[in-house]
Amino acid sequence: MDDSFNNFKSFDDDNSIDLKQEVSKFLRYWPWFVLALFIALISAYVYLRFAPRIYQTSAKMKILDESEGLELPTSAFVFKRVNINLENEIQILTSYLILEKVSKELNLNTSFYEEGTIQTAQIAQLPFNYEQIIHPDSISTGLSYSVIVKEKNFEITNLNTDKTFKLSNNGLENSKYNLPFNLKLENSASLNKILGKKFIIKYGPLKSSALKLKSRIKVEPVGEQSDLLELSIKGESKELSELILNKLMDVFNKDGINDRQLVSKNTLEFIDERFVFLAEELDSIEIDRKDFKQQNNLVDLAADAELGLQQRTKSDEEVFKIETQIALAQLVQQALKSDSGKGLLPSNIGIDNSGINGLIAEYNLVILERDKLTGSAGVNNPTVMLIESKIDDLRTNLTQSLNSYNQQLQVSQNQLKGRNRKFVGQVAQIPEKDRLLRAIERQQKIKESLYILLLQKREEAAINLAITEPSIKVVDFAISGSGPISPKSNIVYAGAILGGLLIPFGVLYLIFMLDTKLHSKEDINNINPKIxxxxxxxxxxxxxxxxxxxxxxxxxxxxxxxxxxxxxxxxxxxxxxxxxxxxxxxxxxxxxxxxxxxxxxxxxxxxxxxxxxxxxxxxxxxxxxxxxxxxxxxxxxxxxxxxxxxxxxxxxxxxxxxxxxxxxxxxxxxxxxxxxxxxxxxxxxxxxxxxxxxxxxxxxxxxxxxxxxxxxxxxxxxxxxxxxxxxxxxxxxxxxxxxxxxxxxxxxxxxxxxxxGASKSYGYGYNYGYNYGYGNKE
Missing domain, CATH: 3.40.50.300 (P-loop containing nucleotide triphosphate hydrolases)
Structure with missing residues (x-):
């Protein structure tokens, strides 16, 4: 294959190119170039005459930072002015979900065309009243209708089935033909402008229109340190392109607002659900607190603790008093036993029994009387003996009284000790009750604080929901250029001239490249320069x-x-x-x-x-x-x-x-x-x-x-x-x-x-090949 380049390269030591010779090889075919250039220019003229005009529409918007204005300037703010990831915003802007909403709201899967003598141009809307009946989501296959405006009616043809309908232009008969739209000419004065014109209505799947729009939309940041985005789209209809860009910014803004409101809505729903749960918990805790107090006879823990201590002290005093009486009674009993009835008994020693105190007093009076009579009358005095008898009776009564009183004191002592143990137990349970009550009250305070916090957050969420800020600021609404960007006559003609020259050049170059035959002595000199x-x-x-x-x-x-x-x-x-x-x-x-x-x-x-x-x-x-x-x-x-x-x-x-x-x-x-x-x-x-x-x-x-x-x-x-x-x-x-x-x-x-100099082999009638026509004979 290397030999195919012999026309343009030298071999062996001679690598120079004879430019004049190379140019002359192409100039020999100058009629080809003239013809190709002529055809290319005619084609360019025809293309410029009938090609649709494409206009560019652009808009600018600023992405607003949700936290903007809430934070103090920091080093990050100073050295990085843009806190928004524009790449993410661009991906959201050009996402299928956003563009599907735009297509649905603008009915972009429905397109209108005006058919001219030579070309058919897309228009934003029909010049008469058009009402679409079919929902954009229900369009699954392509549908096409042509509408010819007549003086008294519309002539509609289903381009899929070639069925033709004639509908009154007052819109009264449209429903009986089961068409996906209604047509009505409201202004008869505009009839002359559109009379006889043909319009085409095309329907397509919503998904296809959204994907087509995705391929047309172009979003780019404005500068490296800017948070502005420029949106652009190319199309035949300026009005439709402007509608698309404005609607895209509107849908994107609403989507951002909905995202921000969604947080507030979810917050409100969460708080409302928590309110029910917290109310039930608070009620349960209050009931538990009430039951705890009822079960433990608590009104106020401090007062109850003080009362318990007072009762315990009083009970201890009463026990001590009973024990004192027992000791006094035992002292009197010992005195009775040791004295054998001869001496006086201690009186007024603190025994709280008046009967015993009376008997002791009477006993002591009789003892004194006996001692007095004994000293004067002798022991055997009948009176003395009578008094002795009386003393024995009093001793017996006193002993019985002391025994009864002692038994009475024992019973009271046992009762007081039992009650004292109860008071001691109640006082000992006060710290545990205090701990349990504090735990219940702590849970109650926590739930109450959480309830109050949720009330506050609910109000904040409700306020945020009511005053949600926009997610973008429109810097420039969609605007279209005054002149078309395509086709450009100077570029088309330049391309035609270039193509008219390059096509024959390329064909000839390919021919020369694939041509392996010798043409002149220069070819020989390139291969065998020494001969x-x-x-x-x-x-x-x-x-x-x-x-x-x-x-x-x-x-x-x-x-x-x-x-x-x-x-x-x-x-x-x-x-x-x-x-x-x-x-x-x-x-x-x-x-x-x-x-x-x-x-x-x-x-x-x-x-x-x-x-x-x-x-x-x-x-x-x-x-x-x-x-x-x-x-x-x-x-x-x-x-x-x-x-x-x-x-x-x-x-x-x-x-x-x-x-x-x-x-x-x-x-x-x-x-x-x-x-x-x-x-x-x-x-x-x-x-x-x-x-x-x-x-x-x-x-x-x-x-x-x-x-x-x-x-x-x-x-x-x-x-x-x-x-x-x-x-x-x-x-x-x-x-x-x-x-x-x-x-x-x-x-x-x-x-x-x-x-x-031959352009082709003449007259010798030889066939190509190496066969010389001999047998292998020597």
Whole structure:
């Protein structure tokens, strides 16, 4: 594939580009460029004439920060002025949910068109009253209707079914046709403006319209440090584009407000739900507090604690008092037992029993009386004895009274101790009751505080809900440019000119790039710069004038062969002797014109009064006989090589009357073993003998790529002319000839380019390929 670039690149050490040559290759096809440019300009004019005009509509808005104005300036505020993530806002603006709302509110899945003579333009609304009956969400497939305004009615055609309806323009008959819309012409004065015009109403799925709108809307930030966004849209209808952008900003603003209100609404709902729960909890706690006080006989814990302590103290005093009485009673009993009834008993020692105190007092009086009588009357005095009897009775009564009183005190003591233990237990339970009561009261205070807090938050949420701030500030409402942005005539014409030049250039470039054939000597110089090109033979059509038969001819063909013959002399070695110089003519493949060049070169050399011998050494496919109208199998070289008794001079032919010094030896009969014949030594003998008779010997040899005939005899040549045919020879074949020269298989080689200037191959009737038409015979 690298060879496909040969037309534009040099090979080996020569990497230069001949700009003039490259340009000239394209300028040869200037009519193509003119035609393409003409067609492109006509196409541009037609496009500008009938293309719809596209206008750009833009709007600007500022994203408001919800916390703006509530925070004090900080370092973050100073160094980062924008606290809003604009990328997030852009994604929300262009989200499907927002654009679906816009499409639904504006009925963008319903579109209107006005059909003109040449083009159909989209319009924002119909010039008469239109009422859509079908809901945007219920449109699942595409529907189309055409409306033609008549003088007294509308002619409506369902473009999906081709059914036509005629409806009164007063809108009274519309409902009976089950159409998705109602039409009415309210202002008859505007009828003349739209009379006969055709309008088209199209319906599509809401999802498709939203996705289409998403692809059209473009949102970009205004500057790097700004919180402004610019919205833009392109469309045919300015009015519709402005409606879309304004509605988009409105929907986005409402969506932001709803998001902020949603927080307040959710807060209110949450607080209301908590109110019910907290009220139940507060009621439960109050009931628990009441039950706790009732169960523990509590009114006021401090007062109850003080009362309990007083009761306990009083009970302790009473117990102490009873114990004192018991001790006093026991003291009296001991006194009765120890005294044996002789002495006085202690009186007024604190016994609270008046009966006992009376008996003691009476007992002491009787003792005193007895002691008094005993001292005066003696022990045996009847009165004394009577008093003794009385003392015994009083002692007995006193003992019984003290026993009864003691038992009474024991019972009271036990009762007081039991009550005292109760008071002690009540006082001991006061801290636990206080702890439990405090826990209940703490829960009550917590719930009450939470209830009050929720009331406060509820009021705040209600206020926020009522005064929710907008989420955006509209800086510029949607406005459309005065002129269309598309199509632009200067750009279209510039593109047409550019396309008109580039298209043929590209086609030609592709043709040249894929063209692997040789066209001029520059192609040879690019591949084989060390091998000279000594001649360029112009292309001639297949006429009778393809041979240099007239030595005095002044045609371009004759001059080109004169130049070739002169250049051949420059590559031939200089010799002191007068022997002929041997010139081989060969090529790579069949069809490159080596026989044609051999004949004409020999004639050109003969035209300067030189004796020239032309030998047809192409034994496999001889062609010289076709130029001189001789038989193909006329005896010639093959006969001489095969028959040692055959004299080559017997095969000499004078093919051209005006060239008396020109002789030809034809190839002769086609032999089965040409390689063996050429190497048997007789061909060399022929050359050596002919050198003494002629000035030049021109040998038409076989092509080199498939047969070795030419290489077998190449050492006999003084110069080898290697033929390449323009527009026929493949460039990569030149590498084969280059290898032959560099390896020394062909001596003193030079190129001749045949058919130069041909735009296509003329008149030789050769097919492309390497096949030379021989069998594999040697």
């Amino acid at each position: 000279p090109v000594i001649g360029e033979i112009p292309d001639v059509k297949k006429t009778k004038d393809i041979l240099f038969s007239d030595p005095n001819a002044r045609t371009a063909l004759a001059e080109s062969f004169r130049i070739l013959s002169s250049n051949v002399d420059y590559i031939l070695p200089v010799r002191d002797n007068k022997k002929a110089k041997v010139i081989y003519c060969t090529s790579t493949i069949k069809g490159e014109g080596k026989t044609y060049i051999s004949v004409n070169l020999s004639l050109a050399l003969s035209s300067i009064n030189k004796k020239v011998l032309l030998i047809g050494a192409d034994l496999r496919n001889p062609q010289i006989h076709t130029h001189i109208h001789q038989e193909k199998h006329k005896p010639g070289l093959s006969n001489y090589l095969h028959d040692i008794n055959y004299d080559w001079k017997d095969s000499l032919i004078r093919g051209f009357d005006k060239h008396p010094n020109h002789h030809i030896i034809l190839s002769g009969s086609i032999p089965p073993n040409p390689a063996q014949l050429l190497t048997n030594g007789r061909f060399k003998k022929l050359i050596e003998e002919a050198k003494d008779e002629y000035d030049y010997i021109v040998v038409d040899t076989a092509p080199t790529i498939l047969v070795t005939d030419t290489m077998l005899i190449s050492q006999l040549a003084d110069a080898t002319i290697y033929l390449a045919r323009a527009n026929y020879t493949e460039k990569n074949l030149l590498r084969f000839s280059k290898d032959l020269s560099e390896s020394g298989k062909l001596k003193n080689m030079a190129y001749v380019v045949n058919s130069v």
